Amino acid sequence: MAHRVTLIPGDGIGPEVTAAARLVAEATGVSIDWDIVEAGESAIRATGTPLPPAVLDSIRKNGVALKGPITTPIGSGFRSVNVALRTELDLYASVRPARAIAGEGTRYPETDLIVVREATEGLYSGVEHWVDRDHSAAETVNVLTRKAEDRIVKFAFELARREHRKKVTGVHKANIMKTTGALFQTAFREMAAKYADIASDERLIDNMCMQLVKKPSEYDVIVTTNLMGDILSDLCAGLAGGLGVAPGAVYGEKAALFEPVHGSAPKYAGQDKADPVAEILSLELMLRHLGEREAADRIWRAVWEVISEKRVVTYDLALPGYTNRPVPASSCSAMAKEIARKIPLVDMTSPLPRPSAPVAAVTSDSALETG
């Protein structure tokens, strides 16, 4: 039976990279019935609102969505569609694996990290205002609840256990933020005590950034709050080869949404230039979530082969960078076609070039008691 999946093409480069992912999905042979809905700028043009109720209805009904990036106006204009989707659907666990692929585009070819980020509260709660009429002062409230922080740290430890990861690092700023920092730290410490089989440690966010840049291989699964996780996941994407190859997912109890870490890159919109890999690897995560393990493995192997052969790669991977082997850049659609062509040809008997993407089952709130 076909999987029914909501598809949000998004803004900027979104339509190009989601078309690339669809092409690759087709090559796997997995039957997917796409329910295409518009959110973001195209939805404003069509309906006057960036997040029409039909989008939320479709995801609620299908339980699974693949999404392209959506533009958010800076400083004013509508609230982020991404933040609204996560809070409306309670998609609380953002999972962003940062896996270096074939050593391309990175100084750190061994990078294999997973950033788990609470995605529904913290500094993205939307509680903010100007203090006076002159806009000379402003406040954004960092709302943290014990319930949400307990469930995200539990999610991270469960993910680590299931994926045979060795360590979970909790990241906060409890030395300065005495209430929210302490709340997260306490949630992390109490949960870590229940997972004796997994090592745990803590880092202050500033030190974490420095440690990651100096020795990323000492870290494994990182769990943190919303804004810190947003920043750390871009940093880790940079360690692994850049935003062009960084996939992501957000999981809730009732739905899961798969989307790249990158944004809509408006300067490349409509040029068939953007790297499609982040969206294609988000599809890989989605197929794993749907139980289509072989198709997901084929995608991971095909992406690895295309990037290591370095014949048909987009500009970000063709640059001299750290590889000393610059090649002419291919288009987004050409790279997607090359990945799709490889899908049926990859050698499934050879060992996977690096552990596959994490499978992130969601734990229910009631399971919080049991540890």
Ligand code: NAD
């Ligand atoms: P961006 O990720 O769009 O771009 C940052 C840099 O990375 C740019 O240099 C861009 O050219 C490059 N880049 C991004 N994706 C790439 C790809 N697939 N291939 C090659 N290069 C790529 O970040 P930004 O410029 O800060 O944001 C642009 C817009 O996207 C903003 O409106 C922002 O709010 C939005 N955004 C959306 C999401 C999302 O939908 N999940 C995430 C981040 C940013």
